[in-house]
């Protein structure tokens with residue numbers, strides 16, 4: 552059931568690493584780290600581990616410090632940690648749980664207990680991942696959904712205002728999408744939305760692409776200067792036009808707005824992009840219009 556999940560085992564002793572690995576063999580995939588520093592590095596790399604089995608007593612950086620650093624970093628904070636330790640005092644266990652570990656296994660450990668606890672926490676992680684998938688992602692295109700977009704937009708808006716860097720919002724609507732549905736059927740319409748979604752999913756750290764509803768998408772570009780933002784938007788028009796799914800000519804219209812002093816909140820920026828989108832539709836579609 553957990554075959555695709557990965558557990559990162561961290562211990563400075565190669566023999567303990569081996570023993571722990573044999574306890575959970577067959578339950579999941581495994582990675583190992585021999586120090587706290589190595590653990591922090593691996594935990595931040597994609598694909599991230601789903602669970603970390605972490606030794607407490609290690610030279611240089613002990614497990615408590617590693618756990619604190621994992622929990623402080625938003626990239627690794629959600630990875631559950633189980634401490635595996637020879638320290639058996641109540642205070643040690645309390646400390647481990649207080650700094651964010653989900654469980655605490657003492658050495659010498661019993662293989663069946665390690666396997667059972669790892670299974671339990673992998674099940675919880677799997678359920679958590681499914682909930683996140685439903686809460687933040689659009690099920691048809693795999694892009695972020697409107698709920699996630701609004702959350703991230705507020706954060707980006709604040710950062711842009713505080714750090715004085717640009718933020719762009721692109722409102723994108725598939726042209727004459729109703730007639731695609733009417734002429735080719737709803738399932739072909741769905742396929743078109745999936746392909747448009749793929750074409751709009753810019754692989755770039757400054758961009759967030761979401762399907763905001765129906766045949767409408769929103770992209771945020773942050774820390775992006777005017778010319779670069781404009782060029783990226785033009786490329787999107789071309790990328791969608793060259794799709795031709797089922798030989799259907801698909802185009803989009805884009806309304807584009809840059810944050811300005813008049814935007815007290817994200818809704819105001821979005822509204823300006825929406826007005827520009829309306830103008831792009833009025834002016835013939837398959838085009839981009841900039842908001843004032």
Ligand SMILES: Nc1nc2c(ncn2[C@@H]2O[C@H](COP(=O)(O)OP(=O)(O)OP(=O)(O)O)[C@@H](O)[C@H]2O)c(=O)[nH]1
Pocket residue numbers: 691724725726727728729730732736737738739740741744764765766832836
């Ligand atoms: N296949 C499919 N259709 C959808 C989905 N969500 C919304 N739609 C359809 O999208 C169509 C949107 O049509 P309209 O808002 O009239 O706009 P349009 O035909 O794209 O025309 P313009 O926007 O004016 O260019 C409607 O027919 C909806 O039923 C979906 O998830 N899948």
